[in-house]
Amino acid sequence: MAQDLWSFGVAFILGAVFGAMLVAVLARLGRAGIGAGGVTAARGPSHEEQSLFVDPATGLASRRYIEMLLEKEISRSERFGKPVSVALFDLDDSSRLVRSVGAQSVEALLRDMGELIQSFVREYDVVGKYSDGRLVVILPESSAEQAVKVARRLHQSLGCLRLGGKAPSVSVGVAAFPEHASSVDELLRSAHHALNVGRASGSDSRVYCCEVLDQAS
Secondary structure, three states: OHHHHHHHHHHHHHHHHHHHHHHHHHHHHOOOOEOOOOEOOOOOOOHHHHHHHEOOOOOOEOHHHHHHHHHHHHHHHHHHOOOEEEEEEEEOOHHHHHHHHOHHHHHHHHHHHHHHHHHHOOOOOEEEEEEOOEEEEEEEOOOHHHHHHHHHHHHHHHHHOOEOOEOOOEEEEEEEEOOOOOOHHHHHHHHHHHHHHHHHHOOOOOEEEOOOHHHHO
């Protein structure tokens, strides 16, 4: 009898442990199907998906994919009450850089920036190209305060990169849902607004965050 109870107890514990592991794996797979910057799926992305979801110049997630993923992350945030943040990395005066060293060199720098950022973020954080001279990092389950800390660390890591023999000047705007926005568009606009306001302030921090949503309206 005692042996039967012991066997039952071991089986119960193992079942609970493996059940929890299965839930964790399914939760990871249930995310949008993209890892830190690259499209991933069990069957592999089709050519059409690659053209839609991967930026051809940098190999990072495309803006279209970033927006789709943010829709899903905001939906998750609303269901589970956990924030999601974005950090917008912008090459200062990118137009001048293109004229100076060429568009291909700037794209190569963005690719290097993206790869370096990927090496520092979590597996389920996503790095993508937002627009010319700009990258965006999606940070699920991260508050604005947490995202600012991450952005500062990432910004510091970019100091090892060079363009035309010089370290590129980069500014970062951070915004969080639901603190600074109620939609994907507002979230990205808030990060962009934080970037512009921070630059205008003359601050040396290079990492900026909005205080209230009204600032981005």
